[in-house]
Amino acid sequence: MEEINSVQDAYLEKQLKTRKIAFSTILALVLALAIVIITLGCVKFDARPAFVTEPDQVTIVTENGKERFDSSMEEYQTFNTLYNEMFNISYLSAIFSGEVGGYRIVENVGSEKQIVNWYTNSNETTFSQDVTSALGSNYVQLHFNEKKKLVNSNGSDYVSVNNREYQLSYTDVFFAISEENAVKDFTFLFAINGNNGDRTTITKITLKANTSMLFEEFAK
Numbered sequence: 001m002e003e004i005n006s007v008q009d010a011y012l013e014k015q016l017k018t019r020k021i022a023f024s025t026i027l028a029l030v031l032a033l034a035i036v037i038i039t040l041g042c043v044k045f046d047a048r049p050a051f052v053t054e055p056d057q058v059t060i061v062t063e064n065g066k067e068r069f070d071s072s073m074e075e076y077q078t079f080n081t082l083y084n085e086m087f088n089i090s091y092l093s094a095i096f097s098g099e100v101g102g103y104r105i106v107e108n109v110g111s112e113k114q115i116v117n118w119y120t121n122s123n124e125t126t127f128s129q130d131v132t133s134a135l136g137s138n139y140v141q142l143h144f145n146e147k148k149k150l151v152n153s154n155g156s157d158y159v160s161v162n163n164r165e166y167q168l169s170y171t172d173v174f175f176a177i178s179e180e181n182a183v184k185d186f187t188f189l190f191a192i193n194g195n196n197g198d199r200t201t202i203t204k205i206t207l208k209a210n211t212s213m214l215f216e217e218f219a220k
Helices: 002-042 074-085 091-097 129-135 212-218
Strands: 044-046 057-062 065-070 088-090 105-107 139-149 169-176 184-192 201-209
Touching (some): 057 074, 057 212, 065 074, 129 184, 129 201
Antiparallel strands (some): 044 088, 105 201, 184 201
């Protein structure tokens, strides 16, 4: 009987040691995972695409009114710093928000494959419903004095899907700003002129970014 008890004790002791080792291993893995998550949440990278460059003039429209400034003004420097910071995204946010940095260009066609005009009238003074819906009450307009070419995410020149010999260019870019402090889908709207002098149409690029700092600074 004593021999049986001795065997049982030895077995139980061995089981206890095995469980302690397993628990210690799991605890070490959980700790390592926590360190990795914290690190990924703290370390950021610049997801800014190549076409995001300093504009010559900035106009910010909010529910409180309109502000316009150029590179000679202090407000411009503040804007430009926050504008670039929008694309500084933690690796953890990138993992949970999907692809960051890459994008595709959606050229001037709506869900019904019809041309989406930027303005409702021929003299181009009133935004169309598509534009006002996309921008909302708080948005930014970037203006460039010289035309810029639209480029793909790999840096190559974008060629129109409607005319393979036509490269799209623009002088004005618009985007909405939000108070939500999160990395989420963020869309640039380009006011593009047709290759035959047609009316200005909408072209889109959607990225991941956080516009809350711009909202806090200029829309609150």
